[in-house]
Amino acid sequence: MGEPGNLHVLEPSTAEEFGAALEALIESCLAFKFSSPHVIAPRGIDRDRLRAAAEVSASGADLESVVAWFATEVLPACLNFSAPTFVAHPDAGNSTAGILGGIADAFLQQNLSSFDYSPVATLLETELLRSIRRVVGYDAEEFGSASAAGGGAVFGGAGANFSCLLAAREHLKRRLAAEGKVFDPRRTRVLANRPFTHFSMRRSLFMLGLGNRDLTAAQRREQGLDEECLFEVASNRFRTDPDDLERQIEAVRARGEEIMCIFAVAGDSRFMAFDDITRLAEIAERHNLWLHVDACEGGQVLFSPRRRHLMAGIERAHSVSLDPHKVLLVPYNLSLFFLREPSWLSYFSGDPTSLISQDETSLGGYTPGINSKSFISLKLLLMLRHWGWDRLAVEIDRRHDLARRAADWINSEPSLRLINPEVSHNAVGFMYVPETADEGADPNRVDGLNSLNRAIHERLNTSTPFFVHAFSTRDDEAQVHDEKGSVFALRMMFGNPLTTWSVVRECLETVVKVGFELAASFPSPAPARDGDQA
Ligand SMILES: Cc1ncc(COP(=O)(O)O)c(C=O)c1O
Structure with a gap:
């Protein structure tokens, strides 16, 4: 590899070298996208060669040779999701505008943690979220603050679902407090059709402090506690069986336990089956329960007048997650979550007495687990x-x-x-x-x-x-x-x-x-x- 030179940052004197490297990089990435055969199996990877290739030298190398290394050692070993013959997942992420948005995001380096560090990006992301809210069927408040979006852009479906489950937990706490009761994470349940919900959901419940995995089997027996907080509802043709849901609600209540939410799925990760949201919403409303709809896979149908009927009733759900990086042609990472009432975003605020602590215009004030964040939604905006x-x-x-x-x-x-x-x-x-x-x-x-x-x-x-x-x-x-x-x-x-x-x-x-x-x-x-x- 050649000498690295003195300057490693982008500035006028490195712009030419940078431009040439960018051109070479894009050329090799285009070749990767159109390579034939299109895909290689992970098993075919030469791990020793990759390990050696990942080594970092003490003195570094010039940009040209770093890009050449990337083109010869890394790209050919990668799986090409956008190959026409790759029919494993829907996430090809190959819309031209989406890719450009991803590239532009790296150049922009906005920080949406705070309005001051990203005024234009914050306003655009908020406005985009409001548009998608309307696609979901939720009301979109007048644009006044970032919280009007009533949701957020996050890095994955797992995080989007987690955010909604966190809101459901906080909602339950407040309801219980109003009834003079105390929230007990050890006796709080989530109802779901387990085999056809994404596995990350159980991890989220664990992260939310629910379930009793921390106790020994003897402790659980003594206290009459189950290991899992998940209460399983039967499936019927891959969907949550509404009649069994009713039965399980009764069963949980008969045990003297609380229900945090019904976790429904619009488009399961295996066969893209859709729960009957209207039926589930009707049950949730009758029992005063939070209904969350994981629409990471199926949310795409909301964008089609012909297919939208699969999610009829979605506007009645309390929360919904969508995954543009899985189904809307944009490259990783971009997922969205929405709460039916924008004011529920206050549950994420450190100060429960104010809507958004400190600053209502800063997205970082209420995105769970995320403060600094680049303009990840730009790719969706450009694609749309x-x-x-x-x-x-x-x-x-x-x-x-x-x-x-x-x-x-x-x-x-x-x-x-x-x-x-x-x-x-x-x-x-x-x-x-x-x-x-x-x-x-x-x-x-x-x-x-x-x-x-x-x-x-x-x-x-x-x-x-x-x-x-x-x-x-x-x-x-x-x-x-x-x-x-x-x-x-x-x-x-x-x-x-x-x-x-x-x-x-x-x-x-x-x-x-x-x-x-x-x-x-x-x-x-x-x-x-x-x-x-x-
Ligand atoms: C239905 C569903 N929900 C959630 C997720 C998690 O999404 P992500 O991988 O973007 O975190 C997936 C992933 O495949 C999924 O299929």
């Missing part, structure tokens, strides 16, 4: 300004059309079995099931199918241009497992505008071909492994 509402709606509808077409193809192929026949929006789960697998009543049949599909997944992602997702899941519609037991399903999700029907068809044909080849080497089933997460 470039695409406009109508073009975005067309793309969201196209995702559903692609999934429906894939489902029809799977249904017409005797060796494939659809796991989510309803195909709510843009996900299709399926398994390769050789026709001979249905012969006889082999008690190990499902274990064998799970192993076979695990092998298909591995072969697909390492030896073909396609990259699909796969995980253990409850077979909630009993498509393969008679008893709704655990199956290992392959899953395609559509969110990349570059993924066309011909790519999808070719991927399905490849699954069938690989399945046929591998089925021959699966005479006896091997036990399935559990624990894969979507």
